[in-house]
Amino acid sequence: MLWLKALHLIFMVTWFAGLFYLPRLYVYHAMSDDDISNQRFKVMERKLFFGIMTPGMIMTWLFGVWMLIGYDWALYATAGWLHAKLLLLLLSLVYHYCCYVWLLDFKHDRNQRSHVFYRWMNEVPVLFLVGIVILAVVKPF
Numbered sequence: 242m243l244w245l246k247a248l249h250l251i252f253m254v255t256w257f258a259g260l261f262y263l264p265r266l267y268v269y270h271a272m273s274d275d276d277i278s279n280q281r282f283k284v285m286e287r288k289l290f291f292g293i294m295t296p297g298m299i300m301t302w303l304f305g306v307w308m309l310i311g312y313d314w315a316l317y318a319t320a321g322w323l324h325a326k327l328l329l330l331l332l333s334l335v336y337h338y339c340c341y342v343w344l345l346d347f348k349h350d351r352n353q354r355s356h357v358f359y360r361w362m363n364e365v366p367v368l369f370l371v372g373i374v375i376l377a378v379v380k381p382f
Contacts, residue, residue: 242311249304252297259294260333260366263340267359270347283348290344298337305330321382326373333369 263286270282309317317323339362346352375381 242308245304245308245311249301249308252300252304255297256294256301256337257297257366257370259289259297260336260340260369261363263289263294263344264359264363264366267343267347268356268363271352271354271356271359279350286344286347290340294337294340298334302330320380322376322380325382326376329369329372329376333366333373336365336369 266282266286266289270279270286273279273282343352343354343359346354
């Protein structure tokens with residue numbers, strides 16, 4: 242079980258590193274006004290999303306579900322912290338999908354959002370991560 246937890250955490254760090262960095266790339270991309278920068282950001286965003294973020298997300302969920310299978314469901318059925326953590330994880334998936342939609346907008350040169358929007362969006366995964374870690378470690382309820 243400890244190996245599963247270690248792998249789950251390793252891939253979670255990978256996934257959230259991408260969730261932190263991709264919107265930051267969008268900030269710079271939204272501010273760029275030359276074709277060379279535009280093309281460079283498109284490559285960086287695509288590689289980060291498909292090469293690091295998405296595999297990290299898939300493996301995080303794979304090892305997380307694998308750990309859940311081994312848990313005593315009668316015990317965890319009443320664990321409010323687990324339900325809250327799973328909700329934050331689902332919201333992280335929604336955010337991941339939003340990052341994909343924004344990636345497509347930049348890819349097809351149809352981004353209509355300002356760098357300020359992406360600066361605010363860049364803070365969202367921080368809130369998810371703080372909540373997830375506190376719930377998983379402290380188990381407050």
